[in-house]
Amino acid sequence: MLNFFILILIYTCIYAFMSLGQNLITGYSGMLSLCAAGFFAIGSYTTAILTTSFGWSFWATLPIAALLSALMGVLIGLPTLRLKGDYLAIATLGFAEIVRNIINNWDALTNGPMGIQRIPMITIFGIKISPYQKYGFLLMEIIMLLICWFLFERLASSRMGRALEAIREDEIAANSMGINVTKYKVVSFALGAAVTGIAGCLQAEFTLSVSPGSYVFMVSIMVLCTVVLGGMGNFVAVILGAFIIQFISYLPQLIGLSNIIPAQAKQIIFGLILVIMMIYRPQGILGRKERNNKKAEKNWLLNKKEAINEHA
Amino acid sequence: MSMLETQALTREFGGVIAVNKVDFFVEKNMITGLIGPNGAGKTTLFNNITGLDTPTSGKVFFEGKEITGTPADRVCRLGIARTFQNIRLFKELSVIDNVMVGRHFHAGNSHNRTIQAILSYLNVEKEEKKTYLDAMKWLEFFGLENLRNEKAKNLPYGYQRELEIARALATEPRLLFLDEPAAGMNPQETEDLMKTIRRIRDIGVTVVLIEHDMKLVMNICDNITVLNYGQKIAQGTAMEIQSNPAVIEAYLGKDEDEEDDEE
Numbered sequence: 001m002l003n004f005f006i007l008i009l010i011y012t013c014i015y016a017f018m019s020l021g022q023n024l025i026t027g028y029s030g031m032l033s034l035c036a037a038g039f040f041a042i043g044s045y046t047t048a049i050l051t052t053s054f055g056w057s058f059w060a061t062l063p064i065a066a067l068l069s070a071l072m073g074v075l076i077g078l079p080t081l082r083l084k085g086d087y088l089a090i091a092t093l094g095f096a097e098i099v100r101n102i103i104n105n106w107d108a109l110t111n112g113p114m115g116i117q118r119i120p121m122i123t124i125f126g127i128k129i130s131p132y133q134k135y136g137f138l139l140m141e142i143i144m145l146l147i148c149w150f151l152f153e154r155l156a157s158s159r160m161g162r163a164l165e166a167i168r169e170d171e172i173a174a175n176s177m178g179i180n181v182t183k184y185k186v187v188s189f190a191l192g193a194a195v196t197g198i199a200g201c202l203q204a205e206f207t208l209s210v211s212p213g214s215y216v217f218m219v220s221i222m223v224l225c226t227v228v229l230g231g232m233g234n235f236v237a238v239i240l241g242a243f244i245i246q247f248i249s250y251l252p253q254l255i256g257l258s259n260i261i262p263a264q265a266k267q268i269i270f271g272l273i274l275v276i277m278m279i280y281r282p283q284g285i286l287g288r289k290e291r292n293n294k295k296a297e298k299n300w301l302l303n304k305k306e307a308i309n310e311h312a
Numbered sequence: 313m314s315m316l317e318t319q320a321l322t323r324e325f326g327g328v329i330a331v332n333k334v335d336f337f338v339e340k341n342m343i344t345g346l347i348g349p350n351g352a353g354k355t356t357l358f359n360n361i362t363g364l365d366t367p368t369s370g371k372v373f374f375e376g377k378e379i380t381g382t383p384a385d386r387v388c389r390l391g392i393a394r395t396f397q398n399i400r401l402f403k404e405l406s407v408i409d410n411v412m413v414g415r416h417f418h419a420g421n422s423h424n425r426t427i428q429a430i431l432s433y434l435n436v437e438k439e440e441k442k443t444y445l446d447a448m449k450w451l452e453f454f455g456l457e458n459l460r461n462e463k464a465k466n467l468p469y470g471y472q473r474e475l476e477i478a479r480a481l482a483t484e485p486r487l488l489f490l491d492e493p494a495a496g497m498n499p500q501e502t503e504d505l506m507k508t509i510r511r512i513r514d515i516g517v518t519v520v521l522i523e524h525d526m527k528l529v530m531n532i533c534d535n536i537t538v539l540n541y542g543q544k545i546a547q548g549t550a551m552e553i554q555s556n557p558a559v560i561e562a563y564l565g566k567d568e569d570e571e572d573d574e575e
Contacts, residue, residue, distance in 0.1 A: 158436045159412070159419050159443065162405075166413045169402035172364060176396075178388035178417040178483055291409050295437065296444030297460075303445065 001254070006134040008250050010206060012243045013141035017199035018219075019226040019238035020152050021192030026224070027232035027288070028156060029188045030168030031081065032089045036223040038096035039069040039193045041103055041215035043200020048116040048210045049109065058122040062201050069197025073190040081185045096220055104212040115211025122205050131206045141202060145239075148195055153235055155191070157292065164188055165233075165291070196223075218267070222249075225270050229277060231284025240285065245270070313376055315340040315518055316361070316392075316487060321370035323356050330356040332542035333370065337535075338487065343513055344520045345533030347553075349562060352539040354522045355397055358489050362394045363387035374487070389417055393485035395476045397492045397522075403465035407456060407475055410464050411447040414482030419443045450478040454508070470501045474508070481512065488512065490521040494528050506532050530554065538562065 018036050025033050046065035050056040080091040103110045110116065122129040122140070129136045155161055163184050166174040175181045204210050222245055230241025247254075248269055252261040277284065316338040323331040331353040338344045346354050359365035361372050363384035372380045379387060393414075402410050419439050451457045454474045459467060464475060473493060480488060490509070494502045502525060509532055513519055523529045529536060530550040538546040538553060540562040546553055553559055 154436060157440075159416055159439065162409060162413055163416055165405060165409075166402050166416075169404055170400045172384075173396065173400035173402065174413065175384040176362065176364065176388055176394055177414050177479065178385050179413070180383075180385045288404070291406065293406075293408060293412075293440070293444060293461075296441045297408075299441045300445055300448050 003134065004250070004254055006138055008246050008254070009243075010134060010138050010141060011250075012239075012246045013138065013145050014199050014202050014206070015223065015226060015242040015246060016145055016239045017148060017202070018196045018223045019230070019242045020148055020235060021195040021199075022223045022227045023232065023235060023238045024152060024155075024164075024188050024195075025192040026227055027234070027238070028161060028164040028168060029185055031185065031189065032085055033092040033189070033192075034089045034217075034220045034224065035076075035092035035096040035099075036196050037215045037217060037219040038092075038099040039072065039196035040200040040203065040219055041096075041099050041212075042069050042072055043197030044204040044210045044215070045103060045110055045116075045200075046197070047201040047204040048119050051120050052116055052118065058120075058201070058205055059124075062198060065197045065201045066194040069200075070190040070194040073193030074186055077186045077189040078182075081182065081189060093217065093220070096215075096217065100212055100215050103215070110212075113212055115209055115213075117209040119204055119208045119210070121208070131208060137206065144198070144202075148198070149235055149239070152191075152195075156235065156289075160184065160187075162291065222270065225274060227284075229273060229284060231286040231288060233288040234284070234286050235289075237284055237286035237289075244285075248273075313373070314338055315375060316520075317373045318357075318361065319371045319373070321357065321360060321372065322368045323353075323360050323365065324368045329542050331360065331367070331539075334539065334542070334544045336361075336537055336544065337547070338518060338520055339535060340518055341513065341516065342518060342534040343509060343532050344518075345529040345536040346520060346522045346539065347524070347526075347529055347536060348539035351541075353542040354539055355491060356542075357539070358394065358491055358522065361387075362392055362489060385417075388483055388485075391484070391486040392489065393480035393483045393487075394489035395473075395480050395491055395493065397495065399472050399476055401464040401472060401476055401479070403463070405464060406460065407462050407464055407467065408444065408447055408451065408460040410475060410479050411450050411482045412443050414450070414479040415443045415446050418446070418484065447482055450482045453481070453511075454478050469496060473497070473505075477508070477512075481517070485517060487518045487520065490519065490523075492522050492524065494523055494525045502528055 018040060022036055025031050043065040046068055047058060047061040050061040050064065051058060076095050080088060083091055104113055129140055131137050163179045166177065166179060167181055167184060171181055226241035226245045227238050229244060231237030249266040252258045314337040318334055318336040320333040320335065321331055322329065322333055334357060336357065348354055356365065360367045363382050363386065366381045371378055374390060374392060379390065402413060419442065448457060451460060456471060456475060456478065459471065464472065467475060477490065494505055497505060506528055509519055533550060536548065536550060536553045537544060538559050545558045545562060546556045
């Protein structure tokens with residue numbers, strides 16, 4: 001049981017990476033993208049191919065996977081990001097499906113539907129981080145997640161985060177305030193793609209095998225669910241959302257009812273959650289994080305006081 | 313050469329010519345009015361100058377340089393800011409954040425902004441503090457500093473209008489376009505707005521405004537351009553415009569009997 005709970009936490013971390021990316025794209029820039037599965041697959045296969053066929057270390061494949069995902073993000077972002085709302089969702093969904101189909105059919109590179117097996121385990125300073133000893137793997141994931149979360153949080157509190165929020169609120173007004181809307185949209189899309197690619201690397205290293213069946217449309221939907229459930233525009237909330245979504249999807253196994261409740265039931269539950277959330281709490285469990293200007297405000301008050309004192 | 317000049321600016325939408333060969337001039341440090349009946353092409357002219365729309369033909373010059381077809385964000389960086397007819401604030405952001413967006417391109421260095429933003433925690437904080445101070449100046453200019461932490465959407469209408477102007481001024485423009493700033497305001501608010509616009513001119517910002525409130529236009533504009541059906545029909549001082557037969561015709565129609573009804 002505890003072992004199973006650790007498994008849930010491991011998957012929570014993998015999905016939390018994707019949620020961070022999705023939150024930057026959807027929660028901050030306001031773009032409804034549905035291609036998490038595509039970047040997830042690109043990350044996984046980059047690690048799988050480079051480690052098995054070329055003997056690279058996992059740590060070397062990590063930046064390559066992130067860069068490749070980001071590059072793909074830019075490539076599909078440039079033509080599609082001028083689309084809005086549902087249209088963007090459909091275009092990005094198409095991209096994710098294209099990636100899956102390419103993987104499924106490019107036998108020479110990806111071994112087709114058979115997938116790639118026997119991916120070497122991660123080693124760090126000579127210590128093997130085996131997915132069978134779940135604690136070590138989880139610890140590594142948590143450390144990586146914390147770093148990513150910290151970087152994204154910094155990004156959101158910088159003026160780039162503010163620019164993204166401005167774009168979400170009103171693109172035309174943001175454009176007229178000197179913000180290069182296309183550039184910021186593409187950058188946020190690429191960063192979101194990169195972190196989703198990293199999630200893919202971890203997924204490949206955890207299962208030690210990759211096959212096209214793991215990168216279906218449902219993955220993108222689950223990632224979107226984590227963001228909506230946790231709270232758009234709040235990085236802590238989406239990590240919480242990732243945990244809840246993973247907890248629910250493994251609940252039948254956790255309580256030992258997996259032979260009574262079919263695995264597909266989780267899809268119904270996700271649907272219900274989305275509907276209920278939209279009706280009763282559209283902002284998500286924790287809601288949007290307000291921009292924090294407290295330090296700058298204090299500084300302003302201080303300056304003001306000084307100015308008054310000088311006057312007197 | 314005038315500060316801003318359009319030469320035979322034309323914008324066609326399919327068969328409709330919204331702006332037809334308009335030569336529009338803005339002189340430095342003056343308040344220029346752009347008036348005309350509804351659908352005359354005033355806002356389209358604004359959009360074509362500020363880069364939100366691209367003219368079909370014709371040219372736009374700002375401070376002697378051609379800016380025809382320059383995207384809106386670059387136009388803003390060149391020193392032209394604008395407000396919108398139907399207020400376009402960042403509704404979910406706080407008042408101060410709205411103005412801080414206006415400071416966006418003044419903060420930080422222009423290279424590797426993304427990397428810098430992610431990596432240098434200290435720099436972000438320093439940069440934010442400075443941006444906050446600069447933005448606050450503009451809130452104080454409008455006396456909105458006590459509302460700084462309110463969400464923009466919760467502000468009363470008049471304040472929203474002021475906030476939009478504050479946000480535009482935060483980009484430090486040399487030329488400010490106001491699209492119907494007095495729309496929906498009561499006489500007292502309009503009176504205050506006139507004072508505000510004069511204050512803006514006094515700090516060295518040239519103002520161009522579209523307005524339907526004739527009292528406001530005639531009172532504060534040094535120069536007025538009149539559009540009708542996309543064409544410029546008159547240009548001159550308030551006095552000249554008021555006695556221009558083409559303008560009277562555009563606004564009141566040709567029937568001379570109207571004048572008899574004045575008393």
